[in-house]
Amino acid sequence: MTARILRRTAIFAVSLLAASIVVFVFTAVLPGDPAQVALGVNATPELLAQTRAEFGIDRPLVTQYLDWMGGVLTGDFGRSYVTRDAIGPQLADRLGVTLWLVGAGMLVAVLIAIPFGVLAAVRHRRASGTVVSAASQLGIAVPAFLAGILLVQVFAVRLQWLPSGGWTPPIQDPGEFLRGLILPALSLGVVQGAVLTRYVRSSVLDVLGEDYLRTARSKGLMPGQALIRHGLRNAAVPVVTVLGLQLTTLLVGAVVVERVFVLPGLGSMLLDAVSARDLLTVQGIVLVLVAGALLVNFLVDVLYTVLDPKLRGAR
Amino acid sequence: MKARLLAAALALLLVASGCSAGSSAFVPDDGSTLAVGFAAEPQNFDFTRTDGAAIPQALLYNVYEGLVKLDDQGRVVPLLADSWTVSPDRLVYDFALKPGVLFSNGTEFTAEDVRFSINRVKTDWTISIKSKMDVVDRVEVLDPLHARVVLTKPSNAWLFDMASRVGAMFTPTGIEDLANKPVGTGPYEVTSRRRGDSIVLQANRRYRGPEPTYRTVYLKYYKDPTALNNALLSNGIDVIGTITAPDSIPQFEADSRFNVVQGTTNSEVVLAFNNKKEPLNDVRVRRALTLAIDRKALLATAWAGRGTLIGSMVPPTDPWYEDLSGAYPHDPAQARALLAEAGKPQLNLRLRIPNLPYAISSAQVVQSQLAEVGVTVTIEPLDFPAVWLKQVFTDHDYDLSIIQHVEARDITTFGRPSFYWGYDSKKAQDLLARADRGTPEEQVTAMREVARTLSDDAAADWLFLFPNVVAAKKKVTGIVRNQVSESFDLTTLGRSE
Numbered sequence: 001m002t003a004r005i006l007r008r009t010a011i012f013a014v015s016l017l018a019a020s021i022v023v024f025v026f027t028a029v030l031p032g033d034p035a036q037v038a039l040g041v042n043a044t045p046e047l048l049a050q051t052r053a054e055f056g057i058d059r060p061l062v063t064q065y066l067d068w069m070g071g072v073l074t075g076d077f078g079r080s081y082v083t084r085d086a087i088g089p090q091l092a093d094r095l096g097v098t099l100w101l102v103g104a105g106m107l108v109a110v111l112i113a114i115p116f117g118v119l120a121a122v123r124h125r126r127a128s129g130t131v132v133s134a135a136s137q138l139g140i141a142v143p144a145f146l147a148g149i150l151l152v153q154v155f156a157v158r159l160q161w162l163p164s165g166g167w168t169p170p171i172q173d174p175g176e177f178l179r180g181l182i183l184p185a186l187s188l189g190v191v192q193g194a195v196l197t198r199y200v201r202s203s204v205l206d207v208l209g210e211d212y213l214r215t216a217r218s219k220g221l222m223p224g225q226a227l228i229r230h231g232l233r234n235a236a237v238p239v240v241t242v243l244g245l246q247l248t249t250l251l252v253g254a255v256v257v258e259r260v261f262v263l264p265g266l267g268s269m270l271l272d273a274v275s276a277r278d279l280l281t282v283q284g285i286v287l288v289l290v291a292g293a294l295l296v297n298f299l300v301d302v303l304y305t306v307l308d309p310k311l312r313g314a315r
Numbered sequence: 316m317k318a319r320l321l322a323a324a325l326a327l328l329l330v331a332s333g334c335s336a337g338s339s340a341f342v343p344d345d346g347s348t349l350a351v352g353f354a355a356e357p358q359n360f361d362f363t364r365t366d367g368a369a370i371p372q373a374l375l376y377n378v379y380e381g382l383v384k385l386d387d388q389g390r391v392v393p394l395l396a397d398s399w400t401v402s403p404d405r406l407v408y409d410f411a412l413k414p415g416v417l418f419s420n421g422t423e424f425t426a427e428d429v430r431f432s433i434n435r436v437k438t439d440w441t442i443s444i445k446s447k448m449d450v451v452d453r454v455e456v457l458d459p460l461h462a463r464v465v466l467t468k469p470s471n472a473w474l475f476d477m478a479s480r481v482g483a484m485f486t487p488t489g490i491e492d493l494a495n496k497p498v499g500t501g502p503y504e505v506t507s508r509r510r511g512d513s514i515v516l517q518a519n520r521r522y523r524g525p526e527p528t529y530r531t532v533y534l535k536y537y538k539d540p541t542a543l544n545n546a547l548l549s550n551g552i553d554v555i556g557t558i559t560a561p562d563s564i565p566q567f568e569a570d571s572r573f574n575v576v577q578g579t580t581n582s583e584v585v586l587a588f589n590n591k592k593e594p595l596n597d598v599r600v601r602r603a604l605t606l607a608i609d610r611k612a613l614l615a616t617a618w619a620g621r622g623t624l625i626g627s628m629v630p631p632t633d634p635w636y637e638d639l640s641g642a643y644p645h646d647p648a649q650a651r652a653l654l655a656e657a658g659k660p661q662l663n664l665r666l667r668i669p670n671l672p673y674a675i676s677s678a679q680v681v682q683s684q685l686a687e688v689g690v691t692v693t694i695e696p697l698d699f700p701a702v703w704l705k706q707v708f709t710d711h712d713y714d715l716s717i718i719q720h721v722e723a724r725d726i727t728t729f730g731r732p733s734f735y736w737g738y739d740s741k742k743a744q745d746l747l748a749r750a751d752r753g754t755p756e757e758q759v760t761a762m763r764e765v766a767r768t769l770s771d772d773a774a775a776d777w778l779f780l781f782p783n784v785v786a787a788k789k790k791v792t793g794i795v796r797n798q799v800s801e802s803f804d805l806t807t808l809g810r811s812e
Contacts, residue, residue, distance in 0.1 A: 032701025036709065039366060043443055051441070082358045082365070083510070084494050090510065149541070156549035164545040166535065167512055262535075262542050264511030271538070272511070276358070277701045 004305050012298040019290045020072075024065050027279045027286070034081050034277040055081050057279075068283065077284040082276045087284045090269070095288065097167060098265035101188065101257065102250045104181050106243070108189025109196050109250075113239075116193075117200020122227070124205060133201065139194025144253040148187035148260040155183060165262035184261045188253050192246055199242045203235040210234070244300045248293045346810060349529035349791065350552040351803065352543050354559045356536035357514070359494035360505065362480045363440040368721055368801065371480040372556070373514060373534050375802035378419075379499035381482030382410055382429065383474065385800040387578075389632035391478055395424065395500060405469035405752070412460045417521040419504040422486045426462035430454040432485045433464065440481075444722075447476040469752040475724065479801050502527045502806055512536065516805075528809050547573070547786060554787040554794070556803050561619035567786040575786045578796030579623055581630050581723045582781035584673060586681060587716040590774060591737030594659050595714060601773035602643065603653035604715075607688040609645040613680040614779045617673055622779035627766035628726040630780055632799045634755075635762035639770045650688045662690040664714040667707050669699030674717045677778055681717070708735050719781055723799065726762070729769055738774045 035051040036043055043051075052058040056067070071078055077087035116132050123129035156164035162183055168176040207213065208231065216226040255267030262268075266285055273281040355369040362370040376384055382396040393399075396410040416424035436448040450470045455463040466473060476482065489498025497505055502524065503516040516532040535552055537543035540560035546552045547567070558564055567573045588595040588604070595601055614622050623631065626639025654660055666681065668674040675696060682692040692715070697703040707713045716735075720728075730747040732739035743765055750761035769775070783798035792809040 030701075032698065032705055034701075036704050037701050039442065047441060047443075084359055084361070084364075094511070152545050152549075156551075157545055160549055164549040164551050165537070165542050166546070166551060167509070259539055260542065262512065262537050262539070262546075264509055268511050268538070272356075275698070275701075 001305055005302055008298060008301050008305075012294060015294050016291055019294065020069060020287055021065070023283055023286045023290065024068065025061075027282050028061055028064075030274075030277065030279070030282075032277045034279050037277040038081050055280075068280070072284075072287065078280045080273075080278050080281045082273075082278045082281070087281050090281075091266075091284055091288055094264060094266045094269045094285075097263055098251070098254055098258070098267065100170075100181065101184055101254050101263060101265060102247070104185035105188030105192060105250055105254070105257075106247070108185050109192035109246075110243075112190065112193030113196035113200050117197045118204050118227070118232075120197065120201040121204035121208065124201070132197070136194040136197040136201075139191060139197075142191055142194075143256075144187050144191050145256045145260050147190055148184065148257055151183045151187050152260070165260070167263050184257050184263060187260070188250065188257050191253070192250060195246065196239070196242065199239055200235070203238050204231065207231040207235040241300070244296055247296050251289065251292065347528075347530040348533070349531070349554070349805075349808065350533040350535055351554040351556050351805075352535045352537055352546050352552040353556040353803070354537060354540065354543060356511070356538075360497045361493035362442070362483075363436075363445075363493060364442065365494075366442045366444075371801035372803045374497055374499070374501075374505075375480055375483065375800070376501060377503045377516065377532075377802065377805045378497050378501045378505060378519075379480075379483040379485075380501045381477055381479075381484060382412075383478045383482065384802075385475075385478045387632075387795045387797045387799060389634070389797075389799045391474055394478075395484060405754070406466050408464045408466075408474070409457070410462045410464070412462065413523070414460055416500050416523050418486045418489055418498050418500050419519045419521055420486070420489050420498045421521060422488050424484065424486070424500050425459040426456040427459070428484055428486050429462035429464075430456055431487055432483065435485065435490075436481055444476075444479070444481055447473070447479075447481045471753070471755060471758045472724065472727070472751050479723065503532065527806060529805070532805055547788075553791055555785065557798065558784040558786060561621050561784075564619065564621065564784055564786070572788060573786050574789055574791075574794075575784065576794050576796050577621065577785075578783045578798065579631055580721075580781045580783045580798040581632070581725075582719045582721045582798075583625065583628055583630070583725075584617075584622070584677065584717065584719045584778045584781060585628075586677075586776035586778050587713075587718065587736060588773070588775055589711060589714050589735075589737050590739070591711070592714065594657070594662060595664075596737075597657050597659075598772055599653045599657040600659055600662075601776075603650040603657070603688065604685065604690065605643040605773045605776045606646045606653070607650035607690070608681060608684050608776060608778075610640070610776075610778055611645075613677055613684075616680050617677040618779065618782070621782045621784065623782065625777050625780050627770045627777060628720075628729065628775075629762075629766045630799075632797050633724065633762075635759045635766065637763060637766070639766065642770045643773070643776075647684075647688050654688065654690070660689055664690060664692050665695060666692050666715040666717070667695045667697055667703070667713040668717045669703040670696040671699055673719065673781075677717050681715070711735050711737060717778070723801075726765060726769070729765070729774055736775060738769075738772070740768065740772060740774070743768050743772075743774075 034057060035048050035055060039047060039051055056064060068078065075088060077091060079085065080087055120129045120132040152164045155162045163180050166180060168180050170177040213226050213231055254265065255270065258265040258267040259271065266289065270282065270285045273285065353372065357370040357373055358365055360370060360374060380394050382394060383391050384394040386392050395413055395416060397413050399408055399410045401408055410429065412426060418424060433448060433451055433454050436445050450466050450468060450473050452465045452467045457463055484500060486498060502519055502522045504519045506515050506517045508514040513536065514534040516534065518526050518530045535546065537546060543555060544560065544563045547555050564575060568575045588601050590596060610624055614620055614624065624640035626642045629636045666678055668678050678694045682694055685692050697706060707716050727747055728734045729736060729738050730744045746761045746765045746768065750758045750765065753761060785794050787794055790810055792811050793807040795804055795807055
């Protein structure tokens with residue numbers, strides 16, 4: 001088991017390194033000169049050269065890369081070309097917002113998927129089950145941003161119950177923080193919930209056919225009790241796997257939802273940085289996102305090894 | 316183990332979101348607080364080293380003040396200077412300063428600060444508009460409340476420019492961290508900011524004048540025009556600084572909760588011709604293209620008919636404005652005749668535009684109307700600002716382009732042959748020089764002549780002037796109709812009970 005975990009760790013590290021090179025190269029070849037964008041119209045050639053030197057983008061790419069990686073490894077992401085601020089703290093700040101959004105979206109998705117998925121499975125031969133299945137099909141087809149726009153129209157513009165966007169830090173005002181999080185979390189979570197409902201349904205359907213449920217019922221448990229005591233735990237294993245995979249999709253969805261709800265998260269930071277050719281910031285954000293995705297995969301892998309006895313001997 | 320993991324994750328989140336300074340989506344609904352929504356966010360607070368309109372929009376006249384300011388008619392009026400005199404040779408400006416003015420860090424404002432601020436533009440500023448101070452020879456301190464500025468040559472533009480960000484007054488004790496901590500003499504100071512969300516201004520306790528009506532002002536930023544509109548509709552903000560989606564204006568006009576104010580700006584949307592390059596170096600071709608485009612129809616498509624038609628690079632708030640919009644009436648037949656005369660009955664032109672909504676919708680109209688006179692236009696949207704700046708603006712690699720020119724009195728760019736217009740006219744250059752050094756009356760006459768010359772030469776096609784459309788809750792009064800300065804001036808705002 002230890003060998004397998006070590007091997008996975010090595011793969012994780014190498015992937016991260018490879019990703020950093022890809023991220024660096026792709027941002028470096030983006031058309032447009034960051035110095036020119038920072039200086040704006042009428043920049044003189046001397047000023048351009050001076051600014052390029054100040055940014056360090058007149059040096060060879062390899063030097064720039066090594067310098068950047070050296071900094072990142074010690075937690076220093078450099079200074080933004082545009083805001084002239086340290087990128088690291090800003091990244092942490094924005095990551096916090098995105099994590100809240102993704103976490104809340106995940107929670108909404110699970111709260112939708114488990115009851116409806118189980119319902120659709122248990123009643124798969126009845127009308128109510130078919131309705132749930134059809135609804136989840138519809139939910140999958142709705143993009144998160146559309147869900148967001150509709151929610152804003154109804155709950156913010158028409159009813160004025162909730163804010164149409166903006167962010168309040170939880171420490172500053174927890175009530176306002178939650179009010180602001182509801183609509184973004186719903187627009188992100190409803191779509192994910194619809195996807196997840198289908199997995200829960202098929203997973204529960206599989207479990208319903210298992211022998212141990214029949215045994216449980218023959219001991220005198222009601223069908224519902226049997227499912228809750230013995231079935232759901234087993235049905236959860238594949239669902240958790242899917243949940244892990246969905247996390248990356250949620251991150252992408254969060255980028256769009258941040259735009260709709262004007263949330264100062266990583267996604268909106270990335271869009272701003274790309275249009276301003278703030279390359280160092282772009283590199284930092286993309287690296288954090290890629291590292292996040294790789295980390296999720298790595299953790300899922302390791303968890304399997306720990307949880308699944310069959311894998312313990314494997315390499 | 317699961318519970319512990321969850322607890323750790325939550326703790327991490329709290330830490331991550333805790334390190335952010337205050338500011339909020341939530342704006343308290345009391346009488347002394349105002350929230351204004353904008354589309355473009357300042358990248359930092361240092362307009363001496365970072366270009367763009369968003370920083371002066373937020374800070375000028377509100378946090379930073381100059382010796383003079385512009386009123387909404389475009390007139391230069393006193394601000395930190397009580398009055399000034401100009402020598403007969405128009406080289407020496409003597410300013411009498413307001414007494415008892417304090418910076419927000421407590422330092423007193425004196426003539427020394429005038430010298431420091433003006434000199435600093437030449438030495439420390441890195442953005443291109445610093446060249447507006449090139450004409451200054453020296454600044455003398457006559458006494459703490461009198462400053463004298465000596466120019467190398469007479470310049471009308473200089474005093475006008477002093478009302479813009481280059482004229483902002485700084486104190487040597489307040490420039491440590493311009494990007495984060497602005498120190499000015501204005502009625503407000505910056506108390507907090509959240510990137511990607513908002514900036515909070517509070518009334519400056521040391522301000523010389525009466526406390527502003529709104530003690531706290533939230534400047535909130537929305538990249539997406541729909542989100543900006545929704546914020547006003549759902550009471551998230553009180554004012555939309557400038558509406559960027561014209562289709563939404565009727566919605567606010569029809570709603571009794573709001574007032575909509577429409578005025579002009581300095582922002583000309585120009586169809587640029589590459590004057591240096593075949594075939595647009597031929598005035599007949601440029602005139603033909605100008606005749607072929609129905610600007611009224613274009614304005615209807617691109618900005619819901621809300622802008623102003625102008626015929627040269629002059630907005631109605633400049634003293635030398637005259638309506639030249641009728642100089643080239645829409646006349647496809649004459650356009651075809653002119654093109655034939657120039658020996659170019661069939662043309663293929665590249666229209667390279669920034670990927671911005673107004674440019675894209677304008678470009679499509681230009682394309683279809685030029686097609687009617689035998690000109691095939693290929694639209695190439697370029698990533699703005701990065702790619703457009705590099706390829707069109709710097710490398711002059713284009714035939715036609717469409718972009719808004721937002722700077723005040725930027726008609727002077729037609730006096731620079733190296734500018735991306737490629738327009739090289741001795742007559743226009745001489746007139747511009749004469750206008751700058753003459754008396755204000757001579758300036759008006761000469762500038763009017765420049766505008767006519769540009770129109771005559773069809774140096775560009777001025778498609779329309781961007782309107783300034785502000786939507787606000789009924790309680791907010793005193794909104795400036797015309798956007799002529801760089802500032803979103805909060806000092807004029809009041810409250811109706």
